[in-house]
Amino acid sequence: MDKQEDRVQLSQDFSERRKHLENLNDQELYDYFWELAGKVVEPMLEAGKVYTTPSVERSVLLRMGFDSIEAGAIVDGVISHNLLGKGAGHVVWRLSQKLDKSVLETGEALARGEFWDEVPGLFGEVAS
Numbered sequence: 001m002d003k004q005e006d007r008v009q010l011s012q013d014f015s016e017r018r019k020h021l022e023n024l025n026d027q028e029l030y031d032y033f034w035e036l037a038g039k040v041v042e043p044m045l046e047a048g049k050v051y052t053t054p055s056v057e058r059s060v061l062l063r064m065g066f067d068s069i070e071a072g073a074i075v076d077g078v079i080s081h082n083l084l085g086k087g088a089g090h091v092v093w094r095l096s097q098k099l100d101k102s103v104l105e106t107g108e109a110l111a112r113g114e115f116w117d118e119v120p121g122l123f124g125e126v127a128s
Contacts, residue, residue: 049085057088064089065104070111077110081119094122 024032054075061071071088078088095118096106109115 052084052087054079054084057084060087060089061107064092064107066107066111070108073111074107077116081116083119083123086123091119091122095119098122
């Protein structure tokens, strides 16, 4: 096929593929776009929930403003409470909300070994 034939074929393909969109108004197109975007992103979000690692969680905490020593201690605590799948940053944030403290204050306290008794139940799980 030459370039002209390729263009004609692409044009015909596009005309066929867009038929289901022809009668949609702008709002319907907008809603359909976000519906499809959600379907594309959902598996990535699920993978992030299921396949996290201590290294990833330390990295998240570093970006939240904790130093590497604090991040390591927090991740160790999160692992010991079987909450790695919830995300270390999420644990710190949830606990900060519960304690009405800043995220940094809460994380620094967790790194020192404080408030771990407050962590069970943050996500509605049964405390062991």
